[in-house]
Amino acid sequence: MQDFTDQTQRMLDYYGLFQDPFGDQADATVFSGAGERLEVAEHLRHLLSFSPQDCLLMAPTGGGKQAIAHQVIRLLDDEWRVAWIDGGDIDRLDSASRELIGQLGLGLKTDGDTASLYRNMADATAQRSNDGENFLLVVQNADLLSPDVQTWLQSMRTLAPRTDIRLRQLWLASSATAIAQSDNDDHWYSLVLEPFTAAEAAAYLNDRFAGSGQANGVPIKDSDIARLNDMAGGMPGELNQVVRDYLIAGTFKTTERKQGFPLTHVLAGAGVVTLIVLTVLYSNQGGEPDVEEPVAELALPEPTDSQAIESEVQQRLAEAVARVEARREEAAAAEAEAADQAETAAATTQPSQPAPSPQPAAQASTQTATPATTPTPSAPAPQPATAAPSQGSGLMANAADNEYTLQLVGVRNRASVESILAELPNQERYDIVTSSYQGRPWYVLIHGRYSGPSAARADIANLPARFRDQEPWARTFASLRNN
Template identity: 25%
Template sequence: MSNGFDEVFSAVNNSDELLEHYQLNHDPFSARTPGFKFFTPKRRPVLAELHHLARYGEQMLVVAGPLGAGKTLLRQALVASSNKDAVQCVVLSAREHASEAALLAQICQALNTEQRDVASLLAKAQQSELVGIQLYIVIDDAELLESSAISMLSEIAEAGSFAPRVFLFVDSEGLERYSSVLNAEEGSSIHVVELAALGLDETREYLAQRLEGAGQGIELLTDQQVDEIHQRSAGWPGAINQVGRQVMVQAMHEGPVALGSGGSRGLSSKLLLAAGLVAVGIGVAWYLGDKAPAEPERTVLQLPEPVVEAQVGVPEPVAPPAPAHNAGQSGVQSDAAAPVAAVDSVPVVVAPESSPEVAVAEEVAAAEIAPQPAPQPEPAPQSQPAPEPAPTQATVPTPAPPVSRAEADEPATVSAAGGPHRSDWYRARSGSEYVVQLLGTRSEQAARSFVSKHPGVQDVGYFETTHQGAPWFVVTQGIYSSRQAAQAGVSSLPAALRDSKPWPRSIADIQAGLR
């Protein structure tokens, strides 16, 4: 039977991209997966029927189904579930032993009979039956057996209650040849068990079992994708594996987070990985380049409101503050234009007079620099004009009210409070809740940049976990009570995020992998 699901996406040279994108432990759709369990719906009744007929029947048992129906897995389950203390199994493949002579020789060799003939084989089976051991002869790919080999196996199966039980696993297309061969022989009969395809719900359960074995769940697939897989595979397990992998790879490459698109899909995974690392390096350099070095901070000292003038060298009382236009004439107008004045730049001009007067000027200057503002002095009484002009007087401009450092940091504090959720938030949530996973990346900086590029998306967070032994940062959105609610929440995301194929993920799964 030809298989219509052998198409392979050229973008995937190996399963590394699929594993990294969906954070899987292994390829869930490979033929031999670690820890895979036998899928029981529509197969457990068949397995129980085979064991019952082997114990109480004397016919040759034929299990038929198309390619990918699960015959090989059922054969493995039959051997594994047999009582090792009461059953001895001889498992062969007709691909290697199709003729009567080759098949009989191999069976006799496995049972260590004295001769390579049917009589010696039946004598060995009778000896085993006396000690409580039943012989099973299990033939896979039995549609390839020659007609004489089929007749010989039927003769062995019908030799009596002690005879070995014969199980043949046959492709559906070769079943008619069995009927024609055995009908030509008088008294020969077989019991045929035909495998059935899985229904839609059973297909969903089968996919869930495969994905859970790889460390994820059915949340990776939407209802539409599950329906597509069931329709294209017709419910046969082998085809479900192939189509399921194709659907997930297609969704991975259609999203913007995929490594390649279009003509670059033919490139090797190592080249794509190198290109991704270069892109990450450019992004980090661009991010760091936007941060210009901050200007050095300057300490601002607030001076008292009133302007105190010091006059030295005249015996008269201190004159009242000069009018505003005098300050402009004293050459200090340029300093008043600056928003911040350094304390060291305030000049104090004194005349070379006696030392007591200099001490007075130093006390006045000390009062100006004091950190506590002095109370505003009362205006001095108007004095008579002096006969000689007073020396040049130094005035200190009133600086603008300084901005405290706590006030300058307040916007940053508010922004940090409204930032993305972190690991503690996920630990505090209930394991039955769900979020929508938007992005997975090796770089924490890339996760932060992704969040900053979508400021309009509410309730965003990211956490750190491990994937394949290395740090892995995952960005999520929202918090939902069920997987269906999370799936519905995807439709409310911006179009750019919906195109990246976000998918629901349970809080319990996240909590299990938090670092």
């Protein structure tokens, strides 16, 4: 199987692109104003420059918050100094203060008590603002900040002599649930990014392709863009993934056969296939097909070249659906875990109080409510019929719903996956799960039990090479039992 780089190069060559429309370089050089994103960026720039409020921008993972924040920075004048931190990486006050002092170039020592340090930071930014400089802090994953760090970062506005010479702040979050004082309209201007409509998705993709060398627009029909956008939930980040898989599926068979099969034929078949995949998605029957499965096993009569390409597109789109769901599941789990940690920390520890006047922490203690957590629905009881370990390994029988495993292979023929398993060492670490895909049995080979998605992905490097090359993905045992 080709690796990620080879597949990308096929796509670039086929469409005459000089860079991946969905890669990091495009992220850094192309900003799409689709869905009024440009207006949002300009509005935030204006508020940060002139309003006494700081800004809170909210959208689910993949919603485009970071792209807008980078555009806001581009719109700022040269006299602005910007610090960017990730709430998922900052878990201590000293870490936050070191990042602020270093990135903003404040030249302060980090020793001394917390109250004095943050007061000195506020005084330094105020003094230099009076001299013509401006300071901005962007907090990515702000809802993952601990309550203590949140309190002190928010105190910077009250420690400043005037709000117009304060450290301005732009926080990016999935929601405001875990953010203290987010409902204080005097302190925060909150804005929620809406998902793309089909027309906005088409405009967004057009900008990405134009910025990558495709002058003739998006090489996908509007009707297919609409379906792909539905699959991505209108989220730009997810749309990048599913469209990329879609395009690679269309180019893979064509270039491999070394003949110019018309793209319109690929898309015509893909339109029908996409409807099938969406039906699977909405009925929560999303097993992940395996790209190595023989075409004959899909029960297609005497497949022609065009039918083989449609089958490849179908598999790629189904993989895209599965990965989108996996990413959403991981993001939801991470948010729930962060909210639980924040609630525990708020209940067991009292945030440090800023010393002399003004007293921002005192304000925080009266205005900050314990972050609410959205109850996690109870996972359905395990269904023994869906777990069919061929070696009696017991992974499905013994693992908790919230534990993770790696899905390696999915096929129609159970004998095929059993033959694969028979050749593997340490068979007790594998299991075969019987699920359903498009109304027919689907047999999935899984590996291992892990406490979280990061631990699962870290173990991919230890898998046999035949699986590493197929991009295994982490999923919960609950999701397997629900198939």
